[in-house]
Amino acid sequence: MSDLQDLVALIRADTPLIVVETSDEMRVVQLFRQSLTRIWRALYRWSITEGLRRIDLDGEDPAQLPADAGTTLGAIRGADQRGVYLLLDFHPYLGYAGTQRQLREILQRRDCLAHTVVMVGHKVELPPELEAKATRLRLRLPDANQLLKLVREEIAAWQRENDGRRLEADEAVVRRIVRNLQGLDAIDARRIVRHLIHSDGALGPDDLPELARLKFELLNRSGHLHYEYDTARFADVAGARRLKRWIEQRRRVFVDGDAPPGLDPPRGILLLGVQGCGKSLLAKAVAGGFGVPLVRLDFGTLYAKYHGETEANLRQALAQAEQLAPCVLWIDEIEKGLAASGADGDGGVSRRVLGYMLTWMAERRSQVFLVATANQVQELPAELLRKGRFDEIFFVDLPDADTRAHVFELHLRRRELPVDRFDLPALAAASQGFSGAEIEQAIVAALYAAHAEDRAIDNALLLEELAQTRPLSVLMREQVQALRDWAGTRTVPAD
Numbered sequence: 020m021s022d023l024q025d026l027v028a029l030i031r032a033d034t035p036l037i038v039v040e041t042s043d044e045m046r047v048v049q050l051f052r053q054s055l056t057r058i059w060r061a062l063y064r065w066s067i068t069e070g071l072r073r074i075d076l077d078g079e080d081p082a083q084l085p086a087d088a089g090t091t092l093g094a095i096r097g098a099d100q101r102g103v104y105l106l107l108d109f110h111p112y113l114g115y116a117g118t119q120r121q122l123r124e125i126l127q128r129r130d131c132l133a134h135t136v137v138m139v140g141h142k143v144e145l146p147p148e149l150e151a152k153a154t155r156l157r158l159r160l161p162d163a164n165q166l167l168k169l170v171r172e173e174i175a176a177w178q179r180e181n182d183g184r185r186l187e188a189d190e191a192v193v194r195r196i197v198r199n200l201q202g203l204d205a206i207d208a209r210r211i212v213r214h215l216i217h218s219d220g221a222l223g224p225d226d227l228p229e230l231a232r233l234k235f236e237l238l239n240r241s242g243h244l245h246y247e248y249d250t251a252r253f254a255d256v257a258g259a260r261r262l263k264r265w266i267e268q269r270r271r272v273f274v275d276g277d278a279p280p281g282l283d284p285p286r287g288i289l290l291l292g293v294q295g296c297g298k299s300l301l302a303k304a305v306a307g308g309f310g311v312p313l314v315r316l317d318f319g320t321l322y323a324k325y326h327g328e329t330e331a332n333l334r335q336a337l338a339q340a341e342q343l344a345p346c347v348l349w350i351d352e353i354e355k356g357l358a359a360s361g362a363d364g365d366g367g368v369s370r371r372v373l374g375y376m377l378t379w380m381a382e383r384r385s386q387v388f389l390v391a392t393a394n395q396v397q398e399l400p401a402e403l404l405r406k407g408r409f410d411e412i413f414f415v416d417l418p419d420a421d422t423r424a425h426v427f428e429l430h431l432r433r434r435e436l437p438v439d440r441f442d443l444p445a446l447a448a449a450s451q452g453f454s455g456a457e458i459e460q461a462i463v464a465a466l467y468a469a470h471a472e473d474r475a476i477d478n479a480l481l482l483e484e485l486a487q488t489r490p491l492s493v494l495m496r497e498q499v500q501a502l503r504d505w506a507g508t509r510t511v512p513a514d
């Protein structure tokens with residue numbers, strides 16, 4: 020069914036009150052005009068600035084009634100033909116009891132014909148007694164063809180404004196732009212395309228991150244999602260070879276959005292691991308590897324004190340992530356937001372959150388790739404680890420000697436230090452048991468020491484720094500070993 024068919028059915032059924040929430044009033048007016056070519060009713064439009072006017076005749080009826088809400092409802096009630104009345108931004112006037120009563124009597128068809136009243140506005144909140152009578156019509160969002168048409172229209176408009184100058188538009192980029200605009204209404208989509216075109220008179224690959232950011236700002240009305248501006252490249256992460264290969268093999272299927280027969284589209288992974296070994300960095304690199312934006316869901320902010328509010332927040336955050344698709348949704352420290360089996364000290368909220376999360380993971384069809392990260396396995400609910408929840412559970416262990424040498428190389432290079440003057444195998448040997456984060460910290464500490472002594476950092480200084488550091492794997496030997504033992508049989512090594 021199309022929006023038009025929905026509307027025709029609603030008007031034919033003599034629906035007394037329809038509510039349409041949209042920022043695209045023009046489209047709604049247009050739709051009603053089209054629908055009334057199929058069934059006969061008089062069509063009227065009201066706004067506080069223009070009053071009530073009939074708009075289904077050739078040209079618009081210039082006759083206006085005074086604009087105030089009470090008079091308008093009086094006129095509707097007294098009308099001698101059945102009509103459809105589009106009331107634009109009328110709902111604020113319903114705060115007055117008399118107006119509310121008048122409208123209810125129209126809806127009850129008390130001493131008046133069976134009219135259809137339509138409330139149109141960006142957000143239409145009704146008193147409960149009217150809400151009970153209302154049918155809310157959700158306009159469908161534009162599909163890929165409509166969005167492509169919209170992009171082409173904007174390109175043509177720019178060319179006209181620029182005396183026929185050709186706009187550089189890479190076809191592959193246009194297709195990706197169209198895919199990324201999905202989930203927006205036509206007005207927002209057009210505004211973004213115009214912004215991208217007018218910023219530099221071209222549509223190229225560098226517009227994609229900007230598009231993702233603008234879309235995120237439009238959609239993240241709840242504030243539970245965070246846009247991670249810095250995604251990483253796999254080249255920034257040492258080790259994790261198996262995980263990198265896994266992502267690389269699935270990249271095309273994920274990005275294209277349709278899996279070949281026999282293959283399920285990639286849906287998500289859980290990264291378990293020792294602190295500081297690069298789980299967060301890997302989450303960023305997965306988004307970088309797929310070439311899509313990364314949004315982080317902060318579980319802590321979802322919890323609210325009123326009954327049902329926490330679940331509603333989660334539902335809203337996940338729905339928004341879906342509107343941002345294709346994207347990677349990163350849930351950091353997922354164990355903190357989901358209760359382990361049997362824990363219901365919070366009146367069952369975290370059990371319900373877990374239930375909703377599991378259903379969403381199983382049923383979602385959108386191009387949202389979930390990356391969950393966790394340190395504390397014993398706090399993870401068993402249901403989450405069951406086969407089929409995640410495509411794979413990877414264990415990110417302490418780096419081996421090769422990987423440690425690579426971490427040194429990456430971080431020395433990032434600080435523009437001459438890697439060839441360092442003895443990487445010796446540094447790797449001296450940092451056994453260190454995490455990537457601890458190696459990075461040792462480099463930073465050695466740089467400070469060098470700066471304080473007014474000398475250049477060198478191998479000896481780094482070795483000295485390493486010798487003074489007791490890594491977490493030593494300080495918390497039992498916990499780290501327990502984690503490794505647990506992961507040994509249940510997960511796949513990331514490296």
Ligand SMILES: Nc1ncnc2c1ncn2[C@@H]1O[C@H](COP(=O)(O)OP(=O)(O)OP(=O)(O)O)[C@@H](O)[C@H]1O
Nearest residue numbers: 255256257294295296297298299300426455456459
């Ligand atoms: N394998 C690695 N390659 C390159 N850098 C690394 C690696 N592991 C850790 N690092 C460095 O350590 C920093 C911290 O690591 P990160 O936050 O990703 O670890 P984590 O496992 O998520 O830790 P936590 O569990 O404490 O959140 C990274 O930003 C990066 O600079």
